[in-house]
Amino acid sequence: MLWRPATYGEQAFLHIYESIGRHLSVQHPSDSSLDFLVNERSFQEFARLHATIEVFIRCMRAAVFLQNEIGHLPAPEHGRQLAKRDYVSLRLASDRRFCELIKRTARISFEARAASSPLAKEIKEATAGCYLCGIALTKAGPPHSRSTVEHLWPLSLGGESIEENLIAACQDCNTKRENSITWAWGPVQSTDYRHDPTKNANVQLRISLAMAKLMLEASGESTGRRSTLKEAALRISPLFPNLIIKDGRHRVYFELFDEMRKAG
Numbered sequence: 001m002l003w004r005p006a007t008y009g010e011q012a013f014l015h016i017y018e019s020i021g022r023h024l025s026v027q028h029p030s031d032s033s034l035d036f037l038v039n040e041r042s043f044q045e046f047a048r049l050h051a052t053i054e055v056f057i058r059c060m061r062a063a064v065f066l067q068n069e070i071g072h073l074p075a076p077e078h079g080r081q082l083a084k085r086d087y088v089s090l091r092l093a094s095d096r097r098f099c100e101l102i103k104r105t106a107r108i109s110f111e112a113r114a115a116s117s118p119l120a121k122e123i124k125e126a127t128a129g130c131y132l133c134g135i136a137l138t139k140a141g142p143p144h145s146r147s148t149v150e151h152l153w154p155l156s157l158g159g160e161s162i163e164e165n166l167i168a169a170c171q172d173c174n175t176k177r178e179n180s181i182t183w184a185w186g187p188v189q190s191t192d193y194r195h196d197p198t199k200n201a202n203v204q205l206r207i208s209l210a211m212a213k214l215m216l217e218a219s220g221e222s223t224g225r226r227s228t229l230k231e232a233a234l235r236i237s238p239l240f241p242n243l244i245i246k247d248g249r250h251r252v253y254f255e256l257f258d259e260m261r262k263a264g
């Protein structure tokens, strides 16, 4: 398990990672190498996470779409119905725990219950700065300072509106993060990064690197201590990487990922 889950959506994602993604191995032919672009370890991790995302999103979206039709069925039958329509493999559909988690995750996403007003107020008041960019948060003002409540695991992907999954973020970061759940979406979005933020229109890439920092911290890679996403976020926020690129040369995503991993 990569990190300690706080929501059903994370449990479903991590269950798929454990039963499918983690076992994926990408062949590295000896006569050609991607070393000039990405080291083997980062590429293996990317492939495993990305395969997990694909399976997770596919069965989640299908289950939400079919909620009115199959949402009332017991979990094993719910899973069988997804398999019958080719949204999940028969092997996954025969995994009872997977069926329970997908059913619960789909319901949370379908119902989309926002945080209660008192809880939202409490979350906004708990921290002074945005967990991603670090800007001081205000009640009113421009989007890049206005306080909002962010779901660390998106509500649309089964992240409940509970204290363990909520954190304060500026409106700008909250909107631009959308449903990014791991750093593995970043390399697909862009392979180019300009260090100067005024020239870097692609905030999604900075958010993806921030997700990488969050996952590495929560998985205890450097500390040996596995934690929830929120515990990790509170320990190391703001999450936007502060990479010093003195030569001004553009970097591809995986070079930045390696530099950020070394920076700790």
Ligand SMILES: [Zn+2]
Binding pocket: 130, 131, 132, 133, 134, 135, 169, 170, 171, 172, 173, 174
């Ligand atoms: Zn922000």
